[in-house]
Amino acid sequence: MSKLGRVVEAVENYNQFVLDEVKRARSEKAFGKKLLDRWNEVKAKTPIGAAPTGLKLPRLALPEIDEPGEIARYLLGEGLPGEFPFTNGAYREMYLEPLREPEEGSYGKNGRHGKNGKNGAKPAPKAEQEEPTRLFSGFGLAEDTNERFHYLTGHQRSARLSTAFDGPTLYGIDSDAEGVFGKIGEGGLAIDTYEDMVRLYDGFDMGSPSFSASMTISGPAPIIMAMYIAAAKKRFGPSVIPKLRGTIQADIFKEVQAQNETIFPTEASLRFLCDMIEFTTRELPRWYPVSISGYHIGEAGATPVQQAAYTLSNGFAYAELLSKRGISVDQFGPRLSFFLDCGLDVEYIALARASRRIWAIGMRDAFGAGPKGQMFKLHTQTSGRSLVAAEFKNNLTRTAAELMLAYMNGTNSCHSNSADEPFTTPSEEWIRLAAHGQAILLDESGIFKHTMNMLTGSPGMKAVERAVEAAILEEFRQIEELGGVLAAIEHRYQRSQIQNAAHRYEQQIYDGTRPIIALNKYADAKEEMPEVEMVRTPRAKKQLQVDRLAKFKKKNAAKAQRALDKLSDVVERGENFFPTLIETVEVCSLGQITGRLQEIVGHFRPMV
Amino acid sequence: MPAPIRVLTAVPICDGHDSAINTINLEFIRHGIEVVYMGYHRYATDMVRAAIQEDVRALGISSYNGGHVEFFAEVASLLKKQGADYIKLFGGGGGTITTADEAVMRRKGVDKIFFAGTPLSEMVEYVHQHYGGARKRGGKAPTAEMKLARKLTEIEDAYARGKKKRPTAHKKIRNPKSEIRNSKVFGFTGPGGAGKTTLIDELVLRLLNREPKVRIAILSHDPSVVGAGALLGDRATMINSQDERVFMRSMATRGQAGGLSPATEDCLQLLAQSNFDFVIIETVGTGQEAMPFQTGLVDKTVLVMNPDYGSRLQLQKIVMLDLADIVVVNKSDQERARTAISEIERRLDQNKRSQTTVSTVANRHRDAGVDELCDLLMEEG
Numbered sequence: 010m011s012k013l014g015r016v017v018e019a020v021e022n023y024n025q026f027v028l029d030e031v032k033r034a035r036s037e038k039a040f041g042k043k044l045l046d047r048w049n050e051v052k053a054k055t056p057i058g059a060a061p062t063g064l065k066l067p068r069l070a071l072p073e074i075d076e077p078g079e080i081a082r083y084l085l086g087e088g089l090p091g092e093f094p095f096t097n098g099a100y101r102e103m104y105l106e107p108l109r110e111p112e113e114g115s116y117g118k119n120g121r122h123g124k125n126g127k128n129g130a131k132p133a134p135k136a137e138q139e140e141p142t143r144l145f146s147g148f149g150l151a152e153d154t155n156e157r158f159h160y161l162t163g164h165q166r167s168a169r170l171s172t173a174f175d176g177p178t179l180y181g182i183d184s185d186a187e188g189v190f191g192k193i194g195e196g197g198l199a200i201d202t203y204e205d206m207v208r209l210y211d212g213f214d215m216g217s218p219s220f221s222a223s224m225t226i227s228g229p230a231p232i233i234m235a236m237y238i239a240a241a242k243k244r245f246g247p248s249v250i251p252k253l254r255g256t257i258q259a260d261i262f263k264e265v266q267a268q269n270e271t272i273f274p275t276e277a278s279l280r281f282l283c284d285m286i287e288f289t290t291r292e293l294p295r296w297y298p299v300s301i302s303g304y305h306i307g308e309a310g311a312t313p314v315q316q317a318a319y320t321l322s323n324g325f326a327y328a329e330l331l332s333k334r335g336i337s338v339d340q341f342g343p344r345l346s347f348f349l350d351c352g353l354d355v356e357y358i359a360l361a362r363a364s365r366r367i368w369a370i371g372m373r374d375a376f377g378a379g380p381k382g383q384m385f386k387l388h389t390q391t392s393g394r395s396l397v398a399a400e401f402k403n404n405l406t407r408t409a410a411e412l413m414l415a416y417m418n419g420t421n422s423c424h425s426n427s428a429d430e431p432f433t434t435p436s437e438e439w440i441r442l443a444a445h446g447q448a449i450l451l452d453e454s455g456i457f458k459h460t461m462n463m464l465t466g467s468p469g470m471k472a473v474e475r476a477v478e479a480a481i482l483e484e485f486r487q488i489e490e491l492g493g494v495l496a497a498i499e500h501r502y503q504r505s506q507i508q509n510a511a512h513r514y515e516q517q518i519y520d521g522t523r524p525i526i527a528l529n530k531y532a533d534a535k536e537e538m539p540e541v542e543m544v545r546t547p548r549a550k551k552q553l554q555v556d557r558l559a560k561f562k563k564k565n566a567a568k569a570q571r572a573l574d575k576l577s578d579v580v581e582r583g584e585n586f587f588p589t590l591i592e593t594v595e596v597c598s599l600g601q602i603t604g605r606l607q608e609i610v611g612h613f614r615p616m617v
Numbered sequence: 618m619p620a621p622i623r624v625l626t627a628v629p630i631c632d633g634h635d636s637a638i639n640t641i642n643l644e645f646i647r648h649g650i651e652v653v654y655m656g657y658h659r660y661a662t663d664m665v666r667a668a669i670q671e672d673v674r675a676l677g678i679s680s681y682n683g684g685h686v687e688f689f690a691e692v693a694s695l696l697k698k699q700g701a702d703y704i705k706l707f708g709g710g711g712g713t714i715t716t717a718d719e720a721v722m723r724r725k726g727v728d729k730i731f732f733a734g735t736p737l738s739e740m741v742e743y744v745h746q747h748y749g750g751a752r753k754r755g756g757k758a759p760t761a762e763m764k765l766a767r768k769l770t771e772i773e774d775a776y777a778r779g780k781k782k783r784p785t786a787h788k789k790i791r792n793p794k795s796e797i798r799n800s801k802v803f804g805f806t807g808p809g810g811a812g813k814t815t816l817i818d819e820l821v822l823r824l825l826n827r828e829p830k831v832r833i834a835i836l837s838h839d840p841s842v843v844g845a846g847a848l849l850g851d852r853a854t855m856i857n858s859q860d861e862r863v864f865m866r867s868m869a870t871r872g873q874a875g876g877l878s879p880a881t882e883d884c885l886q887l888l889a890q891s892n893f894d895f896v897i898i899e900t901v902g903t904g905q906e907a908m909p910f911q912t913g914l915v916d917k918t919v920l921v922m923n924p925d926y927g928s929r930l931q932l933q934k935i936v937m938l939d940l941a942d943i944v945v946v947n948k949s950d951q952e953r954a955r956t957a958i959s960e961i962e963r964r965l966d967q968n969k970r971s972q973t974t975v976s977t978v979a980n981r982h983r984d985a986g987v988d989e990l991c992d993l994l995m996e997e998g
Contacts, residue, residue, distance in 0.1 A: 176631025176682050180658060188660050191687025192631045269633030269657050274982060309636045398712035398733035431712035431733060434683075500810075508639050515640045519736055528734060538716050538732065545683070611982030614815060615656045617850040 011493030012329045012375055013322055017485045019374035020367055020478070023094070027086045034077035041077030048080045051089065058108050060455055068105060070462040087366070090419070090461050094369040096362050096474075097465055098419035099384040104141065104457040139167045141422045142447045143388065145225065147173030147197040148434045149546045150554055151208035154198040159212060160437070161444070167219040171424065172209070173197035173434075174226050174233075179270045181229035183600030184554045193554050194546030196434055197225075200233065201558045203594045206240035215241045216252040223256040223300075223388075228272040228613075230259035231285040232602050234298070235590040242591075256297040256346060256388075259285065262323040262494065263302045266503040267309035269615065272603060275498070277610035281586065283334055288587040290340050297346045299327060300388065306503075307350030308394045310511020313357055314477060316350060317364045318484030319503050324368065326494035328376055342372060342382020351415040352392035353407065359474035361387055361418035362465070367481060389420035396431050400527035401539060404428035409446055416450065416457055417464045423447065429541050436542040501616055558598060565596040572596045573605045580609050620777035621651045621846055621869070622749050625668045626677040628657035629688045634681035637711065641679070644737040646846040650744060653867045656853030661688060663859040665695040667852060668704045670864055672766035674748040675728070678708035685710050686718050686725075693726030700757030702726065705748060709735070762864065765891055769866055769884050776880040777871065800834070800893045802885070803994055804910040806876060806937060807921035809902020812947040814851050816921055816979040816987065817897055822857035823991040824895060833858075834893040835865040836885060838877055838901045847871075851899070864893065876900030876909045885914050895994075905934045917942045917994060924948060924957035932964045939968055943993060949976035949986065 034041045048071075055067045069090065074080060088094050091101035142165075146157045154172070162168040174197040177189045183201050184193045193199050200206060213220050226233050234257050241249045261278040264271040271278060282299065289298040303311075303320030311319065324345060331341045349364070351357050368385035372378040391411035396404040405428045415423050425443040427435035435443070451457055456464070491497040498504075517523035524530040562569070572593045579589045593602060626642060628635055635657045642652045653671045655664060668676045676696075680688060689708060696702045709731035714722075719730045729747070731740055759767065775781040805813050817835065824831050835858060841847040847869035852858070858865055866888075868878045877900055878884075888896045900909045910918050920941035932938060944965065946958050958976055965972045973993060977986030 176684070179633075180631045182631060188630050188662070188688075188691065189684075191684030191691075192629075192682070193684075195683025197682075264633075269635060274980065277982075310640075401712075432715070433713065508636075511636050512640050512643055515737065519738070541715075543715060609982075612856055614818075614854055614856060614980065615658070617654060617656060617848075617853045 011489060013325055013485050013493055014489040015375040016325055016367070016371035017482050017489065020370050020482060023370045023374065027082060030081045030085050031078045034081040044077045044080045044084065045075070047084070048075075056108055058459055060459055066459045068102065068108065068460060070460050072466060087362075087466075093373065093380070093383060094366045095384060096366045097462060099365065099386055099421060102461060103419060103421070104416065104451055105461065106458040139169070139219075140165055141416075141420070141451070142444060143169050143171045143223065143422045143424045144440060144444055145171040145173050145390070145424045146435075146440070147175070148544055149194040150199055150550055151205040152211075153194070153546075153550075155209055155211050158210075161440075167221075168213055169221050169223070169422070170210070170213070171223045172225060174224070175199045178233075178599065179226055179228060181232065181272045181599055181603030183558055183598050184551070185558050186600060190551055190555070193551040199554050200236065201554065201598050201600070202561045203236040203239040203243070204557070204561060206233075206236045207243060210240065216245050216249040218252075218254070221254040221256075223258075225258045226270075227258050227260050227264045227268070228270045228278070229599060229603055230257050231281045231587060231590060232594065232599055233257065234259075234285055234289070235587065235594045236599075238293075238591050239594045250292060251294065253293050254295040256300050258300045258302060258348070260299055260302045260323070260348075262326065262498070263305050263320070265498055265616070266306060266319060266323075267311070267507055268305035271613040271615075273606065274611050274613055275495075277606075278613070279330060281606075283330060284585045284587045286331060286341060286344070287334065287336055287585060290336065290344050297344055297386075299344075300346050300348045301327065302348040304348050304350040304390055306507060307352065307392065309507050310394075310514055311507045312510050313350075313352070313354050313360050314480040315484065315503075315506055315510060317360050317477070318481040318488075319507075320347065320349065321364055321367055321371075321481065322485055322488055322494050325371055325375070328372070332376065338372075338376050338378045338382055342376070342378040343384070345382075346386040346388065348388045348390070349420075350392050350394075351389050351411045351418070351420075352395045353410060353414075355473060356477055357411070357414045357418070359418070359470050359477055361385075361389070361415075361420060362470075363474050363477040363481060365419075367478065387418075387420050388422045388424070389415040389418070390424040391415065391426045393426050393430055396426060396428070397525055397528050398431040398538075399532065400536060401428055401431060401541070403527055404430070405442060405446070408443065409450070412446060412450055413456075417470075419465075432541045432543065434544040436544050438542065504616055562598060562601075568596040569601060573601065576602070577605060577609060580606065618777060618779065619749075620774040621649055621871075622744060623651045623653065623671065623673045624675045624677055624744060624748065625653040625655065625664070625671055625673040626679065627655035627659045627664050627667075629678060629680050629684070630658055630660050631684075632680060632682045633657045634679070637681070637709070638677075638679040641677075641737065641740060642848060644741055645744065646842055646848055648741045648745070648846070650741070650846040651841075651849060651869050652846065653849040654853055655859075656850075659859075661691040661695060664692060665699065665701065666861065667859065667865070668696070669699065669701050669763055670766050670866060672763075672770045673704060674752070675705040675707055675744065678706070680708065680710040681713060683713060685714055686721055689722050689727050690725040697726060700755055700759065701763065703752070703754045705729075707731070707743075765864065765887070766866070768887055772883045772887065773868065773878070773880045776878075776883075781880075781883075800889045800891075800896045801994075802889055802896045802898065802914050802916050804898050804900075804915035804918045805921060806900040806903050806907065806909050806918070806941075807945075808904070808923065808926070811902070811921045811923040812979045813899055813902075813921045814854050816945065816947055816977060816990075817899055818855040818857050819979050819984070819987045820897070820991055820994070821855070821860075821863060823988065824995075825857070825860060825862060827991075827995075828894070831862060831895070832893045833863045834888045834891065834896045835863065836881070836888060836896065836898040837865065837867050838870060838881070838899060839867065840901045841869040841871050864888075870901060875907050876903040882914070889914055903937075905931070906936055908936050908940055910940075919943045919945055919990075919994075921945045921947050922957075922961070924951045924954040926957070929960050929964075932960060938964055942972060943990070944972060944974045945986075945990060946974065946976045947979050950978045950981070 055069045059065050087096035090098035147154045158170050176192040178200045286298045289296045301324040303316040307316040365385040369383040372383045391408045425446050427439035427443040429439040488497045576593045579586045645652050705728040707729040712733040837851040839849045849867035870878050873879050918941045920937045975990045978984045
């Protein structure tokens with residue numbers, strides 16, 4: 010049995026355990042009383058805040074139950090926010106504004122003031138929480154994206170930059186390679202050398218706690234990560250390295266299953282990835298070196314259940330690989346994070362909730378992880394695939410509904426798509442509306458800022474949650490039957506399932522069983538293609554990138570060969586190549602390094 | 618019956634968005650079209666070479682991450698430069714391709730762009746209407762490669778129209794004169810999932826590396842869907858075979874059982890006489906009773922097997938184990954491999970003729986087993 014089989018068992022056992030505890034709470038008086046006492050204590054210690062209208066509200070809403078069995082079902086079955094199994098949230102408080110008129114202390118044992126603070130003491134005034142809003146951007150050359158970053162974060166308390174790369178960069182190819190000129194700076198920004206990376210984050214204090222960078226790239230992720238470190242080192246000196254915060258996607262499994270941006274054979278990619286994770290979990294303790302992503306699986310056409318099931322099983326497969334490498338679960342567990350899609354299908358009402366629960370139980374009971382390694386830390390992006398070109402302004406409404414679902418699911422951060430995405434990399438007009446959509450939901454409306462659990466736990470949500478959990482476990486069993494995640498990939502299992510789902514989705518659009526407003530329902534026959542501002546990279550800029558690369562290559566011509574040879578030696582010897590890679594990037598371009606590594610480990614062979 | 622329309626589809630370099638094209642491929646196939654699919658992240662030069670070799674009616678490109686104006690223009694200009702603009706260029710990219718882009722692209726030689734929201738049925742209809750009729754080729758003198766590709770099409774079409782009947786199973790093809798037939802022909806067969814395609818591609822890589830002037834032809838087969846077209850997807854995984862020294866042709870079985878097409882023998886004969894050093898023919902995944910290479914044209918037959926063929930009894934039923942010159946146990950890094958190899962060797966001992974077994978891990982880079990297979994095949998005799 011692979012670890013995935015153990016995870017299935019663990020969840021089944023845990024569900025049985027909850028049922029048993031519910032019975033015990035009803036039959037064993039002492040146990041029932043203990044639960045009731047805890048419940049009353051939590052309620053009593055919940056601070057009371059107030060809405061701007063003066064309406065008083067608890068910071069944490071709880072179901073109106075007072076019967077020990079039901080209390081056991083709630084506390085053990087889903088847990089308070091920030092408590093195992095984390096169904097209601099990875100953290101105790103999220104999105105809440107600072108307390109107005111605080112009256113009492115905190116609740117629970119995990120609270121900020123739980124251990125040391127005296128009960129009933131006034132909580133210290135705390136800093137405002139950072140915004141969960143993340144806006145993914147990248148276009149043109151490094152300086153263009155840099156300018157966009159400054160524009161986006163101008164009004165924010167913290168700079169959380171989310172970076173998109175162009176096609177050549179995603180495939181580890183240089184901008185001067187055959188036939189890629191047209192792709193330079195399209196759909197993301199072009200990075201060829203670490204000098205581009207220096208330009209990209211210019212003006213930002215890379216070592217500051219209020220700065221973090223996220224980089225959406227997987228195939229050449231270790232090389233890009235090495236460039237990031239080299240750029241930070243160049244600007245701030247080596248002491249900045251342990252302070253670096255951020256995320257690099259580096260999710261090879263989902264690339265092989267859905268997104269296709271893979272450049273080395275799977276086994277070699279995983280080896281390079283583990284090298285990087287081993288290094289960053291030790292040297293960059295605040296870095297998230299892999300973002301286990303369902304987004305692209307969803308965008309490629311998977312159903313929500315497939316998306317969550319493949320993402321979670323990929324996560325468990327990484328955990329298994331890292332454990333086998335001898336890295337302790339307490340070292341890597343807390344550094345794993347997740348990324349899911351949020352569309353309009355009903356499953357999204359509870360998809361993240363079910364995922365958090367399965368991850369927590371699996372990591373605790375099948376991998377022995379402590380609380381920090383049990384937390385499913387989630388970034389969500391609204392669904393790009395749900396957006397359509399026909400009467401595209403409707404996309405604002407679609408994204409707003411998806412944002413609502415994402416925050417109802419307690420996502421830790423979120424990107425909202427721009428309405429013009431069916432056409433182009435977002436233009437400023439639409440990206441501003443996308444950002445404001447989040448602010449309206451979180452800051453302007455009272456839906457999320459006063460009370461945790463405001464919209465969780467409805468009977469419908471619970472029904473979806475249970476159905477989704479059962480369906481995810483069923484998918485796990487299928488994968489386990491094929492021999493685990495890697496074996497299932499070999500069998501093309503995930504790929505063919507995703508492709509079948511995508512085809513069904515298209516069929517449903519064309520036969521009308523899946524209504525898409527303005528496309529197959531209420532469509533305006535007269536509508537013409539709208540005039541949308543297209544964000545394109547001018548020819549001269551593309552040429553500038555090529556020229557810069559030529560200059561870099563010329564400058565380092567003498568050193569590059571030696572650096573590549575040194576890197577080859579380390580790889581051939583089977584050592585961790587990442588520390589050497591950080592030196593290599595100082596004199597070699599992305600394409601030079603990719604090319605050399607491919608000579609040693611080969612090319613990825615695509616699956617149809 | 619008219620011959621099925623053949624089109625080639627692909628996704629451009631540095632683009633992995635294959636969801637749309639996968640759906641379109643399936644729709645094409647359901648409506649009788651044969652699709653040679655090259656996969657994603659493909660160079661313009663590779664697409665054009667493939668379109669010419671496959672002699673398709675049209676080349677369809679699905680582009681979703683920008684740079685489409687340049688990319689389509691590059692493909693169109695390459696087709697024109699080689700005198701192959703009788704192959705029509707079409708494509709799409711959802712909302713990323715604007716009407717203004719389309720105007721430019723059409724001027725540069727693109728036949729048709731499908732905009733966002735185009736129903737699949739409309740695309741199918743367009744292909745049938747515009748790429749299905751009688752074929753007009755351009756005025757430029759065809760290259761040798763084009764001539765060969767066209768002759769192969771003529772053979773396939775003649776069989777499809779019923780003008781030629783499939784040769785009876787045991788009729789030996791006259792062995793052409795040795796000075797004409799200068800290619801060594803290798804036949805690869807075996808069950809689906811054994812890794813034939815990967816193995817051949819790795820072999821091609823070695824042949825290309827060892828002999829700078831080598832010319833290789835590959836005749837690869839994929840099954841036709843009953844009453845419909847076919848997905849000919851080997852080019853997508855055979856990354857090393859997309860090379861100017863390799864001529865590759867993908868064929869659909871068009872209703873014939875046993876792993877080959879009715880036109881295979883004639884096509885193979887033509888290739889064997891066409892100045893290639895090596896001709897490699899690959900069957901579709903075959904069953905236990907299959908014995909696809911009954912012609913005198915195949916010099917060495919290679920049976921590729923997976924270690925998990927089931928029990929030892931199953932081996933007795935595999936006819937090709939009697940006929941193959943070389944038996945490859947691929948995926949020999951699997952747990953069961955050692956048992957498999959010894960069981961197969963014992964089974965071959967019964968035959969009392971010289972057969973060789975090789976164990977390979979084709980999907981491992983620089984695999985020594987594949988090197989050994991390459992040595993064996995290159996040996997004279």
